[in-house]
Structures are given as structure tokens and as C-alpha cells.
Amino acid sequence: MRFLAKEKVLPSIFVRPKPIKLLTSLKSGPKYATILSKEVDLTYSHTVKLLDQFKTYGLVEFEKKGRIKIIKLTNEGQDLAHAFDTALIKLSKIKEKSSVK
Numbered sequence: 001m002r003f004l005a006k007e008k009v010l011p012s013i014f015v016r017p018k019p020i021k022l023l024t025s026l027k028s029g030p031k032y033a034t035i036l037s038k039e040v041d042l043t044y045s046h047t048v049k050l051l052d053q054f055k056t057y058g059l060v061e062f063e064k065k066g067r068i069k070i071i072k073l074t075n076e077g078q079d080l081a082h083a084f085d086t087a088l089i090k091l092s093k094i095k096e097k098s099s100v101k
Contacts, residue, residue, distance in 0.1 A: 018042055018044075019050050020088070023059065024081045030072035032062070 025031070031039075037047035051071055054060040057101045059077035063070045075083060 007085065020084050022047065022050055023077065024084055024088075026060065026071060026073045027078065027081045027085070030070045033069055033071060036071065 006071050018040055020041070022036060025036060033047055034044060036042075036051075037044045041048065042050070051060060051062075054077065055062060057076075058074055059072060059080060060071050061074055065071070
């Protein structure tokens with residue numbers, strides 16, 4: 001039963017643009033949660049909540065250095081971030097084609 005609930009939650013995380021932006025912003029390398037929240041324009045608490053969900057699905061890893069957490073993508077997270085970037089590029093091209101008419 002738990003697996004079914006997990007299947008339903010994961011897609012719902014990524015139908016919103018900011019979680020996608022949060023994940024793809026980690027492609028450039030490990031970052032602090034505070035930096036990510038500023039880059040994506042999210043509150044710190046919302047950023048941490050999303051990152052905890054990402055960690056649950058094995059998309060990110062946390063490395064603690066004192067009180068500070070450094071977040072980096074796992075291999076699965078890198079693959080998904082790359083797929084989102086590719087999809088977003090394709091979507092932007094579709095939009096450009098329709099606005100050219």
C-alpha cells in the first residue's frame with residue numbers, strides 16, 4: 001500500500017514549476033539550502049520541505065558541515081534534472097513556434 005501512495009505523490013511534486021527549478025538549479029553543483037531558496041524564490045522552510053521530499057525519493061543527498069547542509073544531486077536526481085531541462089527547452093520551442101504565426 002505504501003508504494004502506491006508514493007507513486008501518487010511523486011508526480012504531484014513536479015507539476016509545479018518551482019520544484020522543477022529547484023531540482024534543475026542543483027545541476028551546476030552542490031549548494032546550500034539558503035542559496036537555493038534565493039535562486040528559486042522560495043521561502044527557506046518551503047525549500048527544506050521540498051528537499052526533504054527529494055531526499056525521500058533518492059534525488060538529492062545532504063552533507064552536513066556543522067549547522068549547514070550542503071545539497072547535491074544523486075545520479076537519479078541528475079538524470080531527472082537533465083530530463084526536465086530537455087523537456088523545458090522543447091516546450092519553449094513549441095511556444096516560440098506558435099507565437100511566430
